[in-house]
Every structure is written in structure tokens, then in C-alpha cells.
Amino acid sequence: MKLHALALLIGLVATRAFAGGQTPATIEKTEISGIPEDRLSTALQSDLQKMVGQPYEEKAATQIADRIHAELPDYVVTSTTSTGTQPGRLVLVFAVAHNINAKYIVESVDLKGTEKSKLSEALWNDMQKMVGHPVDDVAADQFRERMETELKTAHIRRSVARGSDPQHVRILYDVPGKNSVGFSGSGGYHSRQKFSGRANFAYTFYDFVGVRVDAFNDASTLLERYAGYKYGAWTEYKRVRFNAEYSSLRAQWSPGTLQAASAAGTSAELYRLRDTIDPSAKITISPAFHITLGVTASQLQIQVPTSHYESVRTANGNADYNFYLSSSEKHRLSGSYDIRVAGDTLGGSASFTRHVFDQNYEWKLKKPAPGTSFTPDGHEIDFNLQLGRITGTAPMFERFSLGDTSRLVGFNKYDISPLGSSRMAYGAVTYTNRYISTFFESGSLWNDGQSRVLHNSIGGNLLLGNILHAPAAMRIILNAARPGIGIPLQKNNVHPIFTLGGNI
Amino acid sequence: MLLWAAMLSAQTVSVKLEGDQLRVAAPQLHFLGSDVLQRLHNGIAVNYIFKIGITPNRYSRPTTVTSYRFVISYDIFEEKFAVSRIEPNPRSITHLSENAAQLWCLDSITLSTTGLAADQSFWLTLEYQTVEPKPAADPSESLIGQLIDVFSKKAQREESRGTITGGPFNLSDLRKSR
Numbered sequence: 001m002k003l004h005a006l007a008l009l010i011g012l013v014a015t016r017a018f019a020g021g022q023t024p025a026t027i028e029k030t031e032i033s034g035i036p037e038d039r040l041s042t043a044l045q046s047d048l049q050k051m052v053g054q055p056y057e058e059k060a061a062t063q064i065a066d067r068i069h070a071e072l073p074d075y076v077v078t079s080t081t082s083t084g085t086q087p088g089r090l091v092l093v094f095a096v097a098h099n100i101n102a103k104y105i106v107e108s109v110d111l112k113g114t115e116k117s118k119l120s121e122a123l124w125n126d127m128q129k130m131v132g133h134p135v136d137d138v139a140a141d142q143f144r145e146r147m148e149t150e151l152k153t154a155h156i157r158r159s160v161a162r163g164s165d166p167q168h169v170r171i172l173y174d175v176p177g178k179n180s181v182g183f184s185g186s187g188g189y190h191s192r193q194k195f196s197g198r199a200n201f202a203y204t205f206y207d208f209v210g211v212r213v214d215a216f217n218d219a220s221t222l223l224e225r226y227a228g229y230k231y232g233a234w235t236e237y238k239r240v241r242f243n244a245e246y247s248s249l250r251a252q253w254s255p256g257t258l259q260a261a262s263a264a265g266t267s268a269e270l271y272r273l274r275d276t277i278d279p280s281a282k283i284t285i286s287p288a289f290h291i292t293l294g295v296t297a298s299q300l301q302i303q304v305p306t307s308h309y310e311s312v313r314t315a316n317g318n319a320d321y322n323f324y325l326s327s328s329e330k331h332r333l334s335g336s337y338d339i340r341v342a343g344d345t346l347g348g349s350a351s352f353t354r355h356v357f358d359q360n361y362e363w364k365l366k367k368p369a370p371g372t373s374f375t376p377d378g379h380e381i382d383f384n385l386q387l388g389r390i391t392g393t394a395p396m397f398e399r400f401s402l403g404d405t406s407r408l409v410g411f412n413k414y415d416i417s418p419l420g421s422s423r424m425a426y427g428a429v430t431y432t433n434r435y436i437s438t439f440f441e442s443g444s445l446w447n448d449g450q451s452r453v454l455h456n457s458i459g460g461n462l463l464l465g466n467i468l469h470a471p472a473a474m475r476i477i478l479n480a481a482r483p484g485i486g487i488p489l490q491k492n493n494v495h496p497i498f499t500l501g502g503n504i
Numbered sequence: 505m506l507l508w509a510a511m512l513s514a515q516t517v518s519v520k521l522e523g524d525q526l527r528v529a530a531p532q533l534h535f536l537g538s539d540v541l542q543r544l545h546n547g548i549a550v551n552y553i554f555k556i557g558i559t560p561n562r563y564s565r566p567t568t569v570t571s572y573r574f575v576i577s578y579d580i581f582e583e584k585f586a587v588s589r590i591e592p593n594p595r596s597i598t599h600l601s602e603n604a605a606q607l608w609c610l611d612s613i614t615l616s617t618t619g620l621a622a623d624q625s626f627w628l629t630l631e632y633q634t635v636e637p638k639p640a641a642d643p644s645e646s647l648i649g650q651l652i653d654v655f656s657k658k659a660q661r662e663e664s665r666g667t668i669t670g671g672p673f674n675l676s677d678l679r680k681s682r
Contacts, residue, residue, distance in 0.1 A: 074594030076577075076586050098575035099549035100586035100598060137549060160547025162580055169547065169580065326666065329537055 024055040027092050028084040032068075033134040034075070034097035041071060048094075056081065056090055068094055078103035080167065082132055095134040102137070106130045106171055107163035113175035119150055130171060135160060140171055147173060153208070180204045186480075188220055188405040188501035192412040193254075196220040196405070208236045216249065220404040222397050223413065223420045224251040226274070239285075243294075245278040256414035264419065269396055271300035271310075280316065292318040296340070297348075300395065312395050313348035314340040335359035340398065352392030359385045380432045388424035391448075400424035402443045402455070405499050409441065409486030410457025412497065421445035425452075437461040437482070459486035461499075517630050517670035521678040525614040528556065528630060530668055535632050536576070536606060537664045544578035544585070551575050555631045556615050562627050562669060570616075574609050620675055627671030634664045 030048045037045060044067055051060070061079040069077040080103050081090045095102040109127045116124050127143045130136065144158050157174040180203070187197040196218045204210040211233045219225035228249035235242050253261075253270055261267045280294025298312045320336035338356040342348055365379035386407075388400045399420025403413035407426055426443035438460040446452045461484035465475030486497040517530045540550050552574045557566020573590040579598070585605035588596040589612055597608055613630070620626060 069596070072594070074588045074590050074596055076588060076596050076598055098588040098590070098596075099547075099577040100579045100584075101547045101549075101577060104581070135547075157546075158548065160580060167581070324537075324666070 023088065024057065025081075025084070025088050025090045027051050027054050027056050028086075028089040029091045031091060031093045033093050033095045034102055034136060035072070039072065040068060044068065044071065051092060056092065061092060061094075065094055068096060072096060074098070076100050076102070080105060080134060093134055097135075097137065099135065099137050101160050101169065102135050104135055104160075104163075104167055104169040106133055106135055107165060107168035109171045109173075111173050111175065113177055114151065119147065123147065123150060135169060135171065144173060147175070151175060186501065189499060190220060190405045190412075191498040192414075193219040193225075193404065196225075210234050214247075220406070223257060223399060223401050223418075224253055224270075224396060226251050239283055241282040241284075243278075243280050243282065245276075247274075247276045247278070249274045249276075254414045254418065256418040260418040266419065267304045268302060270304070271302050271396070273301035274397065275299045288323040289321045290319070292316070292320075295346070298395070298397075310350075311348045312342060312350045313346040314342040314354075315346060316340045330364045332362040332364075333360070334362070342392070342394075350393065350395055352390055352394040352398070354390045354394055354398050355388065357385075357387040378433070382428075382430040382432070384426075384428045384430070386424065386426040390422035394422065396420060400445055402426055402445055406502055407441065408443045408455055408457055409439075409459045409484065409499060410488035410497055411455055411486070416455060417445040422447050423452075434466050435463055437463070437484075441486075456489040457486050458489060459484060459497075461502075517628055517668045519628055519670065519673055519678065521617070521675065522614070524617050526617055526628070526678075528610055528613045528615075528628070530610055530630065530670075531607075533610065533630075533666075533668060534606060535609075535664065535666060536602060540634060540664050541602075544576065545580070547578070547580045549575050549577040551635045552609070553633055553635055554609065554613055556613055557629050557631075558615065558620070559627045559629055559671075560625070562671065566629050568619075572609075572613050574612075576605055576609075617675060622675045622679075625672045625674050627669055628673065629667060629669045631667045632665060 030051050032040070032048070037048075040048075044064075047067075048064065051064070054060075058079075065077045065079045069075065075096045075098060078095050078100075080093050080095060082093060082105055084090045109130055111119075119127075123143070123146050126146075130139060130143075140158055144156050148154050148156050153176060155176045159172050159174065161170045161172055163169045182202045182204075183200065184202075185197065185199045187195065189195050197216075198218060199215045200212060201214075202210060202212040211231075214230040214232075215228075216230070217225070217227040226249040228247065230245055230247035230249075232243065232245035234244070250273055251271055258267075258270070261270055276296060276298040278294065278296045280292055282290055282292040284290055294316045296312075296314045296316055300310045300312065302308055302310055316339070318336060318338045320334075322332070322334040325331035325333055336356075336358050338354075338358070340352075340354040342350045342352050344351065361383040363381045363383075365381065390398065390400070396419075399422065401413040401417060401420050402408040402424065403411035403416050407428070408416075423446045424443070426441070428439055428441040430437060430439040432438075438458070440456070440458050442454060442456045444452045444454045461482040463479045464470075464481060464483065465478035468478065469475075470478050481500055482502060484499040486499065488494055488496075517528055517533075519526045519528060521527075535552070536544070543550055554572040554574070555566075555569050556572070557569040559566050570592075572592070575588040575590060577586050577588075578584070579586060582599070584598065585600040585602060586596065586598040587600065587605050587608050588594075589609075595612070600608060615628070
């Protein structure tokens, strides 16, 4: 009897091997991944159990997957297999998930940007338990949250990448660098105001504490050329970034400003040194909308009639936004409203209110190819509108000016308004493509009660790196240099302004 | 103004009447932005909420809104998209191209015409945005606890969102054009 049974078994195995070329593996266990098994009907759970011990057949597995999908139609259901505990055995897994990649088996769990020794052993071991199982988004995100807690960072990114074996994937946790150090610099040249430059050093510890140092020699931004240093530190907690800055800047006045101040009898407003403390808090209301609140205390060293100090203290508020108007991300609206108020309650010698409204609309006629942010590859039209108003008597560094390397380029600010103004209106339309940027600008500066004179100019910049098809690093430098010209649109005294670079 | 008009015309929504349901058509709408596509190509599923509503004129807020919730994912081996409609009427589909995945979502979106008079003029507003997956709800958590949680939460990743509007429509005209 035993011999008969053995012969039958050998015959059966031989027949199967002959018919299929290979003996199908036996199902050792069935698993449901992604949902609790009790979400399936009792009948389906029972049929799953009946598969244990049966030879694996893809058709039968697909039928079960279809039945699960019929019961849970919003889920993507796929069947997959993993190696069993013994040769010739397998575990049949039904991945039930909203992420189609749940059907793939995790081959490895890796870290980028940190080492496993930085994580607790318990967390690392738990993470490794994902290996050999289908991708489970919920579990993988829970591990990311645990990592963020242990590493004290909130910016860990998770991704799923193809593994070395078919149908196997790697889960990768990308941790931003703990320490990051950056150096940057920018510069510009205006044929009437000469060179301006800025160098910056920044250090960031994870993404929640940072310090920065800036060195300036800038004739473009304000009415005075100022040179000196600014030190700053920030820390970010939840939605709020606290920032504190101290700057010490020496002012140098143009002959035009000195002459105008002398004629107007306001030479006493021209300071020689300006030291400023500027604490603020930036609140992220939504990723596209921020509010910044702060105070600024400046001490000005004035030399006329005798050397003395005056202080200016302001309470500051700023709201900025930035969002796309269309799903294609071709239309972007951004802008800000800024208010500074100086008055008796804050102390200081100045009393004024300063409003600036800055709006920008960007229309990408053709989006640049990915990875070409330094070498604009598309076509873009940009509309910019800036309105400013000051009531009261503001110090020189708060007064408005136009006619520098970035606004009303065809003019020299000391020709338009050497002492600045309390009212400002400015608009620009800029077209940029791969090789050139051309613009039309219009702006006016005036004081309360004065008539307005509109200044118009046209101009353009060359993106030399693209024009010359320079190699990558040189292309970035040449494109940043942007040699340009601004031509005032007026009947007399038409002297073009030549520029290099842009905003400091 | 011309630019604005040109921009809006490229982003409008039209509708078809099927029985007592309005079905949305917005062939110009590409709601899978570059950031979202990057996340999808990294194997991460992205949750979307669409809200469709009827308004009496272009700029008023919808009185009744129907929400649709989708999860979109991208098969990193087969390089095809999969879409799950979570609510209402759960369904899912796989092996779609990028455009087909977007069209499948939009084709799923309908709005009942119940309560609309045949000659009543109306506008249709379709809003969409990505959302973080719903965390498991803790039924024991109090309202105050939930509020504290909301305000102490780190600012979430930048959302992809948009709104398109179409109209004016009325049911009589839509019935004639069927």
C-alpha cells in the first residue's frame, strides 16, 4: 500500500513537472496588506484561508484580487508573492491600497543625508521590518514622523525608488543636512552711480536655527551709498520664524544730494552712521501667505550743526503672498503690502507712516525646461506695480527713490529727486526670453502738494551666457552679469544708462 | 484686461447635461502641477479634493457644494498612473497616462440639477487642492485639543490648488444642445 502510494506521488510529481516544466510553489500563508482583514466579507476571508496549502496559481490569485476590489472598489488591489519559510513555499500577499506602488515588495529601507547611528536602535529596527513586505504608506509615514522627532527636523522627505530586483523597491528617507553653510554674493553697476555689491555668509542648523552676516557697499537701494555689515540670527518654531538683525552702516551722500539738501536747508537730515536693531516675527498663515511683524530702532549720527545722535523707531508690518492663478502654473500673482509707523509712543525723534504696495503678475508664455532656472529658457512677461506713500517726516533711508539698476533704469535717481520723495508710483512691463530681457518702465516721485512728473524709459539686458552658449558654470556667471542699457524717453538730455547685474 | 480675459478663457469649465446630472468638462485644466508630479514620480500618493458648486453669478460663493476625494499614484515600474476615488461612490482605475488620469477625475465629477429651474441662469465653480492624507481620528480628543493641534501644526507642504469657473448656463439651453 505504501509502495503504491509512493509510486502514485512520484507519478503525480513527474506529470506536473513534465506538464508545467516546474512544480508550482505551495501557498504557505495568505496576507492582506494595507487594510485590516476584517474589512473583507466573511466568505472572502474564508476563501483566503482555503488557499493555504494549495499550489499557487496566478489565475486564482487574480480572481481573489478582483473579489477584494469588488468589495472595496476605491482601493487598488494587486496580488504579489514573497518567499516562504522553506523552499517551494511562498506567501501570497494581496496589497490593498490607494497607492499603486503598494504591490511592490520593499527591498531595502535607506537613509540619505544622515547615518543610522543618529537614529535610535529601536526605530531603525522597526523601519527594517518593512523589508520583505509590500509598501505600506501609512507605516512608512509613521516612521518618517518618528525620525523627525528623533532628529529634531521637520523636513524629511520619503520616496520610493526601483530596487535592484524586479517588482522590488527601495524606501528612501532623505534628511536635510544638519549643518549647512552658504556663501553668496551679488553686484551691480550703474554708469552714473558706479558699483554696488553685497557678500553674504549664512549658517543653518537643520532648518530651525540660522545666522547670517552680510557685507554691503550699495549705491543702488537707497538714496545714500551705504557700506558696512549686518548680522542676523533666526529661529523657526512651528509656523513662526523669529528674526533679529543688527546693522552698522556708514552713509556717503552724492554731490547732488548734498547740494539739494544745502539749498533746501535740510542738511541736518543727512546722517553719517546708521546703526539699526531689527527684531521681527514672520508668521506662515498658509504656504503662500505670510505676515511679518516687528520693530526697528535706528540710531543716526548726524554732523550738522554739531555731531549728535538721533533715534528713529518704527513698528513694522508686512503681508506677502505668492500663488499661481492657473493649474498650468503659467500665471503667477505675487505681492506685498508694507507699513512702518513711527510715532511718539515708540519714542524716537521721527514721526511718520510709510506704506508700500508692491504687486507683480508673471505670465509664462512658454515654461522653461526643467532644470534651467539659471538660464531662462521660456518666454515670460512680467508686470510690476509699486505705490508708496509717506505721511509725516521720514528719515532719508525711508524716503522713495527711482532710477537705479532695477527701477527706472534709464534715469539717475539723483537727477530725478536727489532728496527722495514721500510719494512714489512705478510700473514696469518686462519681456524675457532665452537671450534678452526688454522692458518699458514708467514712474513718478513727488512730495505732497507738488505736481507729478512722469518719467518713462525703455531698455534691455543681454543674457550673455545663453547667447554665447557658454559652459554651465560660466553661463550662470555671464547670465547674472546681464549687461544692459536704459534709455530715458524724453525730448532733451537723452543720456542712456549702462548697467551690469541687477538687484543687490 | 485682455490678458486677463485670455487667461480666463483658457481656464474655463463647460458642462453637459446627463439626465439630472451636470457633468464637468475642462480640457484645459492640468491640475497635476510640477511639484505634484515630482512627488508622484517619487512613488508618493497624492490626495486631491475637488469641490463643485453652483452660483447665481460669477463672483458669488456657491450655495451648495459637492466634494470629491481622489488619491492619485504613479506606478514607478510601469510608469502609469492610478486613481482611486474615495468618495462619493468609491472606484479605482489603473494604467492611465497623465492626461487620462486627470480626465478620469474630471469625468467622475457630476452635480445634481435638483432645485434648479429650467430657465434659471447659473455659474459653475470647480475648486481643487491637494491635501495631506487624513490621520486616524482620535475620538477621545476634545474640540479644544483638536484646535490646539491645528494651530500648533507645522505649516504643511505647499498645496497645489486652483479654481475655475464657467457660465452662465441654464438647463433649457443645455437640454437643447444634448
